[in-house]
Amino acid sequence: MTHANCPRCGGRLARDNDSGRCAPCQAAERDRLSAPPVVPANFWEHEPVRRALAERHLGRAIRAYRCHPYHGRAPLPQTVVAGWLGITQAQLSRVENGPPLVHLDRLTHWSQLLRIPPRFLWFSLPARLTKVVEHNPVPVKEAGPTETPARTDANLAASSRGGGTTDRRQFHALAALAGIAATGSLDLLAAPQNTARSISMEQVHAVGSLVDEFRRADAAVGANQLCGLAIRMHAQLSEWAAKATYSRDVGEALQATLADLAIETAWLTIDANRRPEARAYLNEAITRARFADDPRMEVRAFAYLALLTCQDRPGEALHAAEAALRSSAGWGTPRLATLLHLRAASTYATLQDMSGSQRALSKAKREFDRGTSEDDMPFLHFVTAQEIKGIEGLAYLALGRPERAAGAFRTITENPSPVLRRNHIYYSVKLADAACRQDNIDEAAWTAMNLLPELGQVSSGRVSLHLAQLRSNLGQPQRSTAATRKFVEAYDQAVQA
Incomplete structure (x- = not known):
């Protein structure tokens, strides 16, 4: 029997609605692969959740969280929640059904991630934990009254230098930013001579958790702050794996996990x-995936290879996307197929094949409409309706249709994702670019101007490069207006800060 009201917002359900939630709430939950939603205060008063927390069993509380009526008629899949927590579905199943967790680091990290109110917890949150932004599980540092915001992408200048090696203090600061400190696995990144000579499955899982934390932090803060740390981690763990001993089963899991780390580092x-x-x-990731006989990891590597080569080697990019589609036939989920068709759409646009790009976009939209799956890989969290619009906008830009591109980008900027902040900023820069190409100079300048305060929180070399190009275009004498002069002045001050 259909409920009369949506359990999430209380709105009236249509008679033919068999999903258990109203259309606006269904749309709001399309990004649920990214991070836990912000739930109302009375969510935690639900009897199964309250009882599990009273029994001091976080695993049972997570299971009650997944099955809460707030999420609709169907519980949240274990795969989705495991992705939030940085573990596998099998690990989450053991957490939910096994003995209570006792490790304070994990209890603290997960309770903060799910935003469990402190009054329901049986342990105190350490004072060192920084404030969590309302829609963002990654801790950020608040600026004091006399403190200037972080530089605009340490920025637009640092990207040209290629970054540098982090010292120990910076390493631990960035590790905390990425959430790595909360995993209790920093010992894996010790000096090689201090690491274990043999590798266990538990250590492989710990490495996997580290990779997941990088993925989560990247979505919020961008790559510039994390890239050097990931490169260091990859080199150190690869060296450890090459010298250590392990069983055959551990070896296969290790190869797959190191492939995942290589892909994340590549991104x-x-x-x-x-x-x-x-x-x-x-x-390297493709080779390790084949060693581990892991087609899922190999397909993921091909997806990023298509992204990497789209602009300068579009033929190769198209081969990579098509190879990934062939390899995933029979087991790939709709979200994975969506991503691979989006990669193909971008490549066709680079090749100036409008019909090919439109066909691939249509296939991507059809696959996306099939919904999520418990088998979705965690990295697919960014494949949302907004990402489809973004790729559509990029395709129109490549095809010389800036007016159509601007319409797609504007849809994203008017409905920003609270989790995928870097993507929102990236597509906002592309909106300014599209406006500039239409000679809507003032719109381009004001759009870019409004982005400058946000760039102190998200550091992405890609964004920096596109913004620098936009500044160059808007700074030309023939495009001098009050708006462009104000943007150029603000941009230059931000770079020099």
Whole structure:
């Protein structure tokens, strides 16, 4: 029997609604792969949740959280929640059904991630934990009254230098930013001579958790702050794996996990505008995935190879996307197929094949409409309706249709994702670019101007590069207006700060 009201917002359900939630709430939950939603205060008074917390069993509380009526008629899949927590579905099942967790680091990290009110917890949150932004699980530092905001992408200048090696203090600061400190696995990043000579499955899972934390932090803060740390982690763990001993089962899992780490490192180099470094990591990932007989990881590597080569080697990019589609036939989820068709759409646009790009976009939208799956890989959290619009806008830009591109980008900027902040900023810069190409100079300047305060929180070399190009275009004498002069002045001050 259909409920009369939506359990999430209380709105009246249509007679033919069999989903258990109203259309606006269904739309609001399309980003649920990214991070836990912000829930109302009375969510925690639900009897199964309250009882599990009273029994001091966080695993049962997580299970009650997943099955809460707030999420609709169907519980949240274990795969989705496991992705939030940085563990596998099998690990989450053991957490929910096994003995209570006793590790304070994990209890603290997960309770903060789910935003469990402190009054329901049986342990105190350490004073060192920084404030959590309302829609963002990644801790950020608040600026004091006399403290200037972080530089606009340490920025637009640092991306050209390629970054540098972090010292120990900076390493631990960035590790905390990425959430790595809360995993209790920093010992894996000790000096090679201090690491264990043999590797267990538990240590492989710990490495996997580290990779997941990088993925989560990247969505919020961009790659510039994380890229050097990921490169260091990749080199150190690869050296450890090459010298240590392990069983065959551990070896296969280790190869797959190191492939995942190589892919994440490749992505961070791409977003930090250090693209030439990415190919070696992707080639390594494909090799390790084959060693582990892990087609899922191999397909993921091909997806990023298509992204890497789209602009300068579109033929290769198209081959990579098509190879990934062939390899995933029979087991790939709709979200994975959506991403691969989006990669193909971008490549066709680069090749100036409008009909091919439109066909691929149509396929991507059809796959997206099929919904999520419990088998979705955690990295697919960014494949949302907004991402489809963004790729559509990029395709129109490549095809010389800036007016159509601006319409797509404007849809994103008017409905920003609270979790995928870097993507929102990136597509906002592209909106300014599209406006500039239409000679809507003032709109381009004001759009870019409004982004400058946000760039102190999200550092992405890709964004920096596009913004620098926009500043160059708007700074030309023939485009001098009050708006463009104000933007150029503000941009230059931000870079020099």
